[in-house]
Amino acid sequence: MSWSLLFFLLVGAVSLAAALGVVTSRQPVHSALFLLTNFATLAVLYITLDAQFLAAAQVIVYAGGIVILILFVIMLIGGDTNDFSAAQRAWSRTVGMALGIILLLVISYSALSRMMAPSEDTAALLQGGTPEAVGIELFTKYILPFELVALLLLVALIGALVLGRQQEGASEGIPSVKANE
Amino acid sequence: MVETSYYLVLAAIIFTVGATGVLLRRNALIIFMCIEMMLNSVNLTLIALARQWGNLEGQIFVFMIMAVAAAEVAVGLAILIANVRHRQSINIDEINLLKW
Numbered sequence: 242m243s244w245s246l247l248f249f250l251l252v253g254a255v256s257l258a259a260a261l262g263v264v265t266s267r268q269p270v271h272s273a274l275f276l277l278t279n280f281a282t283l284a285v286l287y288i289t290l291d292a293q294f295l296a297a298a299q300v301i302v303y304a305g306g307i308v309i310l311i312l313f314v315i316m317l318i319g320g321d322t323n324d325f326s327a328a329q330r331a332w333s334r335t336v337g338m339a340l341g342i343i344l345l346l347v348i349s350y351s352a353l354s355r356m357m358a359p360s361e362d363t364a365a366l367l368q369g370g371t372p373e374a375v376g377i378e379l380f381t382k383y384i385l386p387f388e389l390v391a392l393l394l395l396v397a398l399i400g401a402l403v404l405g406r407q408q409e410g411a412s413e414g415i416p417s418v419k420a421n422e
Numbered sequence: 423m424v425e426t427s428y429y430l431v432l433a434a435i436i437f438t439v440g441a442t443g444v445l446l447r448r449n450a451l452i453i454f455m456c457i458e459m460m461l462n463s464v465n466l467t468l469i470a471l472a473r474q475w476g477n478l479e480g481q482i483f484v485f486m487i488m489a490v491a492a493a494e495v496a497v498g499l500a501i502l503i504a505n506v507r508h509r510q511s512i513n514i515d516e517i518n519l520l521k522w
Contacts, residue, residue, distance in 0.1 A: 245423060249429075257436065260439040260459055263440075263456065264440075264442065264443035264456065266452075269451045269452055279462070287466075287469055289424065290472075291473055292469045292472070292484075295469060295481055295485065298485065299465075303462070307491065310499060311454070334446060336445075338442065341441060344438050348434040352431065353427055370469075370478060370481045374478060375478060378478045378479075378481075386482075390489040393489065393490065397492075397493030397497050400500070401500040404504050405503055
């Protein structure tokens with residue numbers, strides 16, 4: 242067994258365990274921290290796949306931005322609502338598990354049935370996803386999608402602002418959010 | 423060099439875990455995290471296939487997905503907060519106003 246395969250198995254196992262932790266944790270805060278672990282291990286896997294720029298972006302955007310945002314919201318609204326009790330049908334867990342297993346089988350079958358071994362020369366052709374290579378591609382061939390993404394982020398920013406605003410007594414700000422908890 | 427199919431299987435398993443979490447959990451925040459996890463497993467697939475075929479377009483796609491995921495998180499969490507303000511609940515079973 243080569244070292245790279247061993248490394249992949251270790252990191253993949255951690256990633257999978259973190260993914261299971263997200264689903265099975267009772268506290269949303271624990272779920273968020275497991276999610277952080279999952280994102281970090283995926284960033285490591287990106288490096289092994291020659292995607293250095295995306296590994297950095299993964300850490301910055303997901304681990305640094307999205308998880309922190311989720312943690313902030315958990316702190317704002319108090320995530321300790323017990324979701325295992327209310328209106329949970331008895332059969333829903335079994336059905337969910339069965340559907341999950343079916344999904345896994347279907348995806349694995351469709352992914353593996355037509356997958357050949359990676360050829361060494363195409364990997365050499367890729368030259369790695371360094372910031373330079375990705376940036377050149379992004380700012381020449383894909384400049385229009387890039388600008389559209391900027392527009393999308395602006396719309397999302399304004400939308401989040403409008404949705405998150407206090408409806409009445411806008412000047413009260415954060416204290417009234419706390420009072421609402 | 424690790425085979426691409428290993429990455430695909432790992433991504434498939436993580437995606438399944440996320441999808442099962444969406445089915446099983448009732449806390450809207452955790453459902454949200456599961457959706458993020460599924461997006462990430464798809465990103466892993468795209469990057470693995472970008473290496474497999476030796477071009478960068480998969481990685482460009484992942485970049486766009488990251489931006490869309492960031493936008494989705496911002497708007498989704500704002501919706502959650504607005505909902506908590508009105509209903510004092512993030513249990514997905516109680517958010518059923520649009521249910522026919």
